[in-house]
Amino acid sequence: MSVPENQGFNTRAVHAGQAFEPRTGAVVPPLHFSSTYAQDGIGGLREGYEYGRGGNPTRDALQEQLAALEGGTHAYSFSSGLAAEDSLIRALTRPGDHIVLGNDAYGGTYRLISRVLGGWGIGNTPVDMADLDAVRAAVAANKTRFVWVETPSNPLMKITDIAALAGIAHDAGALLVVDNTFASPYLQNPLALGADVVVHSTTKYIGGHSDVVGGAVVVNDAELAERIGFVQFAVGAVSGPMDAFLTTRGLKTLGVRMDRHSLNGQAVAEWLLERPEVEAVLYPGLPSHPGHELARKQMRSFGGMVSVQFKGGEAAARKVAESTSVFTLAESLGGIESLMNYPSEMTHASVKGTELAVPVNLLRLSCGIEDVEDLLADLDQAFAAIP
Helix, strand or coil: CCCCCCCCHHHHHHHCCCCCCCCCCCCCCCCCCCCECCCCCCCCCECCECECCCCCHHHHHHHHHHHHHHCCCEEEEECCHHHHHHHHHHHHCCCCCEEEEECCCCHHHHHHHHHHHHHHCCEEEEECCCCHHHHHHHHHCCCEEEEEEECCCCCCCCCCCHHHHHHHHHHCCCEEEEECCCCHHHHCCHHHHCCCEEEEECCCCCCCCCCCCCEEEEECCHHHHHHHHHHHHHHCCECCHHHHHHHHHHHHCHHHHHHHHHHHHHHHHHHHHCCCCEEEEECCCCCCCCCHHHHHHHCCCCCCEEEEEECCHHHHHHHHHCCCCCCEECCCCCCCCCEEECCCCCCCHHHCCCCCCCCCCEEEEECCCCCHHHHHHHHHHHHCCCC
């Protein structure tokens, strides 16, 4: 179901790709599990469907929904965020190409680029994305194909000027890729700011319920889309029908969930800022955050991710992480339930010993949609356990 671009975000989230089923009038499109499709004679495809790896109506509905919400013309859904990134890189790079990425990138992304694709001949240079001169120099020094940025970044919550990076990348004939997982399409639309490609771990805010793993790539260029679509089909790391259905269901409530995540994230950040045990609070909604004004310019709100560093070092961070009850100690983020993560030993263990290493006194909080009073009470009792 095509939805006009001038309709609001929540209207598009509910209706894009979600035409009712014409035979019965069911308002929720049927879930298509079939791995293959009957043909009307050799080559006589019905609605273009032939085999489940190449196309599935449930996956197509999700892809239409994703494109509508990111302001793209084409979206591709994958079995995980890293599968999406891998397929994107293989589709648009060749051995000898180079990727300039943030020096605080997600550990899994850096592992993929450096340890997996590095063996394929893809080079990389980590750089501080806030230092535009350093980015420009790194791009010029190599056969750069991608400038790759997360904003807000995981877990240091750095904010990067998307429009400025797009200019640097395009001047060098490179593409700007933005990982929009932390912001989600509701809070930020990188394509509208000049980015060429948006990637997501749809496992996080888009799915929103910690019950499905997935990834997505969104573009608004037909030539890029054709190449990415070919790799999606040829390699086959596609999202299954049930995964696509669950992700679609999550997307329909993304806007209302992100409003609550943002309110809770702001309240938790402000509470942490007043605690004597805290060394630093990393949250772009705080006026003290160095990227606050830029975040106000390119985001609709500031989201539910908050990182905090402790004066008591590693021991204090570990003690708090292991003393909560409403916040669950777990990997991942973006679900309706609040999660707490110790990145140095969990999500970012793969970058220990590199310049991307995460401070050992840092915790990453994914603030869910619970009553904020309960979140603050849980943190208060956990802080009391600090030696």
